Structures are given as structure tokens and as C-alpha cells.
Amino acid sequence: MLEFASRLNGIKPSIAREMYKVIGKPGYISFASGAPSADTFPNREMAELAPAIYLERGNRVNAYGITEGDPELREMLRKRYIDHYHFGSREADELQIFTGAQQILDLTAKALLNEGDVVVVDEHSYSGAMTAFRAYGAKLVGVPMDDSGMIPEELEKVLKTEKKAKFIYLIPTFQNPMGISIPMERRKEIYDIAVAYDKIIFEDSPYFELRYSGDYIPAIKTLDTDGHVLFAGSLSKIMAPGLRIGFAIASRELLAKLTLGKQQQDLSSNPFAQQMAFRYLSKYDLDEHIAQCCDLYRKKRDVMLECLEKEIGSMAHFSHPEGGLFLWIYLPAGVSGNGLGTYLLEKKKLTTIPGSAYHAAGEDIPALRLNFSVPSIEEIHIGVKLLGEGMREYLDSV
Ligand SMILES: Cc1ncc(COP(=O)(O)O)c(C=O)c1O
Known part of the structure; x- marks a missing residue:
């Protein structure tokens, strides 16, 4: 047995x-x-790029990679999110590569949660995140929502009573599972509450670039002045999930802990996939x-x-x-x-x-x-x- x-x-x-x-x-x-x-x-573009990666960088992509991520891809993504969406430029922040946003969820839980700690989540939230948090012994507390997502007053009530709350997990744009988004005014309220209670916001946003109507809403990360927000992005939904490339933009202090955890999980994300993403983004127009x-x-x-x-x-x-x-x-x-x-x-x-x-x-x-x-x-x-x-x-x- x-x-x-x-x-x-x-x-x-x-x-x-x-x-x-x-x-x-x-x-x-x-x-x-x-x-x-x-x-x-x-597929066609990636097939065309693949041979040169092996011929020109074979020894690099077949070797162990750097835990923090391929430097060229990191710089390219950092520039993209600063130029396009105005976040990631904070002096104390960095961008690091992970094996999908899913790994960022797991490693954040590993870095921040002790048995019995609380993660504050939407009443209806992404099952893959909640399972990752539960696996580290977290208690999940769901905050009531309306058509505009998590209700700030309800969040404050929870933070007042849940003394062991460690972080707030949100998918503010085109939320999984509901498809709804938090308007800017409410993002500000939620951010202010998080700062007042000194809690990290985990802003999980793999969908925000897939907008079909309505106006762009800036990320909560754009409000962050002192490292209260970890932004998790992903190439899964805008390029290919099989690449397993996610990235976190967060304070160097928090990322250093995630890096420690990542070393025990997979040492580095796949170097070939990272070069593929880098070359795709260099040659083609992702937008x-x-x-x-x-x-x-x-x-x-x-x-x-x-x-x-x-x-x-x-x-x-x-x-x-x-x-x-x-x-x-x-x-x-x-x-x-x-x-x-x-x-x-x-x-x-x-x-x-x-x-x-x-x-x-x-x-x-x-x-x-x-x-x-x-x-x-x-x-x-x-x-x-x-x-x-x-x-x-x-x-x-x-
Ligand atoms: C909200 C959310 N976060 C994270 C993930 C995992 O993304 P990745 O493929 O980058 O690991 C998903 C996948 O469906 C998701 O819906």
C-alpha cells in the first residue's frame, strides 16, 4: 500500500x-x-524558425537554461509591456520567465503560504490557481462578486476578519470562469485596500490582450508604486500553450524567492521554447x-x-x-x-x-x-x- x-x-x-x-x-x-x-x-512560422535555432544556438538551447529566463526574451517582453501597456518600468521590478503562468501560481504559493494561511479569491475563480493554493495548505476565502467582479467593500470585510490572509488573487480582465472585467475605478479601490492592509495582489492576466469590443482597461500593476502587485502574463493564449511560457513582473525581492522555488521544480524553463518565442517576437508582429x-x-x-x-x-x-x-x-x-x-x-x-x-x-x-x-x-x-x-x-x- x-x-x-x-x-x-x-x-x-x-x-x-x-x-x-x-x-x-x-x-x-x-x-x-x-x-x-x-x-x-x-505553426508554419515556428517550423521556419526552428532549424536556425538549432544551427546557430544549438549548444545553448540544448544546455540547461538560466533559472530567471533567457535574457533576450526577458528584455523583449519587458520592453513590450512597458511600451504597450506602461507597466514593468518600476526600478525595483523585474520580469522573469516561468514554465507557464501556472508555475507562477504554484511558486507564489510555495513562497508565501504557511499551512493554514488564507488566500483571498473571487467567489468564482480559476480552479488551477485554487488547487495550487490548497496544495500548500491554504484556506481559500471567496469574496462576493457582481457583474464588475470582486466587490471592494466585501474584500475589506474579509481582510478585517481574516488575520492570516497572505495575498489576494484576481483575474481582473476577462476573468476565468465568468468572462467579466473589473472597471478601472474598482481596480483603484481594490488596490488601495490591498495597500492599506499591506497585502500582495496576484494579478493573473493571461487573457487581457484578447479584447473583441469595449475599451482597454489598464492593469492593476500600472497603479503599483511600491511592489504590492505581482503581474502574471502568459504566451499560452496569444501564441501557443505548448511553449509553456509565462512571465511575472514583480519586485526583485519576491521574484528572488520564486527563483529559489523554481530551482527545485525544473531548474529552468525550456531554453528552446524561449528562443522560439524570442525569434518569433523579433521576426513577426505579435500585435x-x-x-x-x-x-x-x-x-x-x-x-x-x-x-x-x-x-x-x-x-x-x-x-x-x-x-x-x-x-x-x-x-x-x-x-x-x-x-x-x-x-x-x-x-x-x-x-x-x-x-x-x-x-x-x-x-x-x-x-x-x-x-x-x-x-x-x-x-x-x-x-x-x-x-x-x-x-x-x-x-x-x-
Ligand atoms: C486564469 C488563468 N491563469 C493561469 C492559467 C495557466 O496558464 P499557462 O498556460 O500560462 O500556465 C490559465 C489557463 O487556463 C488561466 O485561465
Whole structure:
């Protein structure tokens, strides 16, 4: 018998796992993905760049890399985010490369959390982050949200009572799972509260460059004057998730701790992937590529919203995201998201992710997350029709 450590005891596989199992199976339509569309991957450009990386830099990319990241890529990304979005220029901040934003989540938890510490999160938040925090013995406290995200007054109430709160985890722009964004005024309020209570904000923002409508909202990091904000970005959704490249912009002091933790995990992120990203960003126009991704996703979002209005408009309401990959269905009070998700899977061969997967306390809530980046336009039409049928049948039966 294997005797496992207690560290992972409280962590259960989520209902989302059942949904993932059937992704790509013939006959199923999936609104359950968390990925960008494979149609956006720059495969041809990357294939062209690959030989020169080995011929010119073979000894470097086949060797162990530097833990902090490839210096050329670091400098290029730092410049991009300073020039385009005006953050990362603070004298005491640096940009470092990690193996996906997911590793930044894990290492931040490793660096900051003792058993029993609290992480303050949105009431509905990214499951991969919450699982990482729980694995270090954290207690998660969910802050109530409205259509504009975390409610500042509620955040303050939590910080007043939770003396062991270590940091605040937020996805302010095109949030996963709900697709909503926090307006600038509220970002300022949240930032001021974090500073007043001397808490770090972990600003997780892998989606902010995927905007299809509405006005750009600056990152919380742009407000940061004294190192209270760690900004985590990623190339996963704007280039390719297989590269496994994320980056953190944060104070040197905090990054030094993350670097220590990273040395025990993987020594360095993949040097070849980092050179690939560097050369892609040098040769091609990433903004142009992002604009093409946005054109595709805008169409898919618009079709999904139109179909939802027609098929389920009388039964439920849903978020209208201005970007990102997801939208959120608010089911009538008392309806089980797990029950409906399972019904749709079994009776309609349609996968969605029940809201419980994202609930800070893991409760079965009346909500579903839908992804619109991966299904084709045709699949969106068919899938939303199935969703409407399934929802009507399920609501009649309970
Ligand atoms: C909010 C959020 N943070 C982080 C990640 C992980 O990103 P990466 O692929 O850079 O590890 C995801 C992936 O879906 C995400 O949705």
C-alpha cells in the first residue's frame, strides 16, 4: 500500500475532469475547453524558425537554461509591456520567465503560504490557481462578486476578519470562469485596500490582450508604486500553450524567492521554447497575430451570444464578455450546475463545466462555464441548440 503525504488529501478531482475525458471524442460537442483555438497557432512560422535555432544556438538551447529566463526574451517582453501597456518600468521590478503562468501560481504559493494561511479569491475563480493554493495548505476565502467582479467593500470585510490572509488573487480582465472585467475605478479601490492592509495582489492576466469590443482597461500593476502587485502574463493564449511560457513582473525581492522555488521544480524553463518565442517576437508582429486571433474569437463569441439569446434567453441569463475565452451562465436559483452539466453530457453529448469547479468552497452552484474559442461556428450553433433542449428538459424534471 502506498502511504501518501497528507498535502494533497483535501484536493478532490473536480467534476470538470469528467467533462475533459470526452473532449475530442466523436459525436460530442465541447464547450468545456480552457484552451485557445488550434487554428491560431503559428505553426508554419515556428517550423521556419526552428532549424536556425538549432544551427546557430544549438549548444545553448540544448544546455540547461538560466533559472530567471533567457535574457533576450526577458528584455523583449519587458520592453513590450512597458511600451504597450506602461507597466514593468518600476526600478525595483523585474520580469522573469516561468514554465507557464501556472508555475507562477504554484511558486507564489510555495513562497508565501504557511499551512493554514488564507488566500483571498473571487467567489468564482480559476480552479488551477485554487488547487495550487490548497496544495500548500491554504484556506481559500471567496469574496462576493457582481457583474464588475470582486466587490471592494466585501474584500475589506474579509481582510478585517481574516488575520492570516497572505495575498489576494484576481483575474481582473476577462476573468476565468465568468468572462467579466473589473472597471478601472474598482481596480483603484481594490488596490488601495490591498495597500492599506499591506497585502500582495496576484494579478493573473493571461487573457487581457484578447479584447473583441469595449475599451482597454489598464492593469492593476500600472497603479503599483511600491511592489504590492505581482503581474502574471502568459504566451499560452496569444501564441501557443505548448511553449509553456509565462512571465511575472514583480519586485526583485519576491521574484528572488520564486527563483529559489523554481530551482527545485525544473531548474529552468525550456531554453528552446524561449528562443522560439524570442525569434518569433523579433521576426513577426505579435500585435497583428493577436488581432487575427481576436477576429476569429469575436465571431465565435457573437455567434454564441446570439444563439444563447434565442435558445436559453427565457430560462437563464449569461455574461457578455468583451474578450477572453469564456462566458458564464447564471441558472435560476436552486438549480444544480452539477446536475445540469451531467444531464447535458449524458443525454446531449455536450460538455460544459459546472460552476462548482470554480467555486471557492466547491459548492454545487446554479452556474455553468462555456468556452467559445475551441468549438467551430457550426458546433456553436448545434451545441447551443442542444444546451437549450437539455436545459428545458432538465428544468422541467426538477
Ligand atoms: C486564469 C488563468 N491563469 C493561469 C492559467 C495557466 O496558464 P499557462 O498556460 O500560462 O500556465 C490559465 C489557463 O487556463 C488561466 O485561465
